[in-house]
Amino acid sequence: MKNRLKVLRAERDLTQADLADALAVSRQTVNAIEKGKFDPSLPLAFKISRLFNLPIEAIFQDEEEV
């Protein structure tokens, strides 16, 4: 699954640690999600969606659809 997390984070001038703080996860987890090595659960995806005030599909894209 691809995502725009890194871009959205950069637009808001947040570090990985800042985002990890806001999501209550480790910085390594934010890094792994950004690199596409780890797909977040639905609750975490909703949390990210709420944080950026965007729908989930505007942040995460199924690679088969891309």
Next chain:
Amino acid sequence: MENQNYNTQLRRNTWQLAIWTFAWVASMALATFGPNLIWQENMPFTIVAIVLNAAFGAAMILANIRYIKSMDEMQRRIQLEAMGIALGVGVVGGLSYSLLDTTNIISGDAEISFLVILIGLTYLAATVIGQIRYR
């Protein structure tokens, strides 16, 4: 911040797990060497030492559950994969090792400590590899 709670909780649970693991290992050493070296085969002391060891072991398991629950979902997945690999290697390796003993291919008796070491090292290696894989 929410994550300060996450980090604080994880650090606290890691310390609790370390303390209970140390207590369990120390009580294991006491129950193993105590009967010969400290209380000269006094049975009640031996029973108390074994019960203490089992109680510390139970506390260690509960601390481990709390530790895993305080992790985030990716760390939990790394732990789950490492535990699955360690369990598989333990069962397969342990049974093969037992077969080597029962068929007298190895000269000595199969020792449970070798199995514990195998599981421990496999779990450690799988955890490190998991951390690297998701980096």
